[in-house]
Amino acid sequence: MGQHTPLYGKHCEAGARIVDFAGWDMPIQYGSQIEEHRAVRRDAGMFDVSHMAIVEITGARAQECLRHLLANDVAKLKEPGKALYTCLLNEQGGVLDDLIVYYLAEGRYRTVVNAATRDKDLSWIKIQGERFQVQVEYRADLAMLAVQGPQAREKVLQVLPSELAAAARALAPFTGLEREGVFVSRTGYTGEDGYEIMLPAAAAPALWEALREQGVQPCGLGARDTLRLEAGMNLYGQDMDETVTPLESGLAWTVAWEPAGREFIGRAALLAQRSAGVQRQLVGLVLEARGVIRAHQVVRDDGGLTGTVTSGSFAPTLGKSIGLARVPVDFGRRCEVQIRDHFLPAQVIDPPFVRRGRVLV
Template identity: 55%
Template sequence: LNSQGGVIDDLIVYFMDETWYRMVVNASTAQKDLGWIMEQVGVFGVEVLPRSDLAMIAVQGPKAIELTLPLLNEELREAAADLKPFSAVWDPSWFIARTGYTGEDGLEILLPEADCVALWNDLADAGVRPCGLGSRDTLRLEAGMNLYGQDMDETTTPLVSGLGWTVALNPEERSFIGRGALEKQKREGIPQQLVGLVLEGRGVLRSHQKLYVSDKQIGEITSGSFSPTLERSIALARIETGSPHGFDVEMRGKRLPVKVVK
């Protein structure tokens, strides 16, 4: 977070040991993140080592672990077989975490760039189908996962982005950048909230479409797409806190009803 409580990035930090943490940032914000981190670490005596020599392959889906395990060396295969969600195992070269950004089970594998193509080809030979950012974006939206730069950014706090659960305000003496801004927002009332939407009729919900109650605009879609799983159009939207759940989306000059879902 920045000092105003805005989200600089959403990322994963892995605990390796008491003196070593591994941080995986978004590629599009990597340089910004690194610059901010370097501004903060001076007083802590921390060494930051960017690993541009590594690549990542995310294997996601109900058969991800079953198809990936045979491709690992014996030591990693045994360790990864019982890997719990949000946990990781590693050797000097490879790092395997049971994490992902699809809402499905799966693994994220960090490995030397020189090994990446061989693993990709081995996965393909094992029956793992490649997919791009379009399918990943649809899956994360179906799972209700935020996308940085759309559903939150440096101008929005976690509290207005459906991410309050990621912020630990207790114990009270816990200090972090942006804490004061979040406490102030909680005291004064959180002005907006992030909700899930389903379009009642035909059409596709897209980011920046406006939401209305009668003639009053009460929010805007932040992410939207067609959901192959639900066979409906779905979205995330930021609306005024306390807005009634019966409202419309403006789409191509028309108002269509949308339903708020959990």
């Protein structure tokens, strides 16, 4: 038996299909995965993401620590609640994890890291944090819900206390706020608008029920994966890991090169790679025949260059199969994907495939 989030009982009551995910018993779907996917694109869906690790870094030198630890620069965060997407790198520039970091107050930051990398991340952050004399705390006392879709924000606002709701309504994208132990941020992993809510674990079931009464569809990890893939968002462990850098993973935009004097972990390796010329890139694929793109399949272009699919699935919004693949930088815009014993035609595109319900390919 795996670990359980505070909402595990609610998932069982709803008849969810439970699977192991990074040591956690999590809902993969409640009924139709495609209907859950469409609920998020058309209305509102909610996900239990309490298996992800909420980690706080505090201390007088917290900003200095994170400027050394992360590839993006937390000095950009000037006002409480501002958020930043970034990568946590090793000395070779490989991606240990991707995460969101929030500036809460002077000397206090919060990050949300992936469940599968929790222990590794915590160990790495604590080791690096020792020299800056910061405190690193895993907030196991908190649960986290993601509510996403074109109607998600309005439905969330109906169940929040009036003062919190009024403040949350005014949030700009990639900002958050904290009131009486509840943190609401306008972030997500689906390509749709919405909120991510961190709150005391004991309060999570009541919020889940209140959202269900507002017509928010419970969604499992299966729909979360197809939604993020349509949105062109990387999945750690598939689209990037310690063997590749952000420059090879469509994440060069998350690396803050300036100011030049900021010596973050992995900077020297990334500079060397950039100077020598990045040899690989992450691209999108749209299959033009019947079949489903899956991770680890071979792709080849008309010139004989080859690459590998990192993520793939049927995309409900497009009605086609799509994927992400790591290929040489001069890979063509037409290719074939090897599915079983056949090579099937595909178009190479720049992700995303879908944003805010709008098909972009």
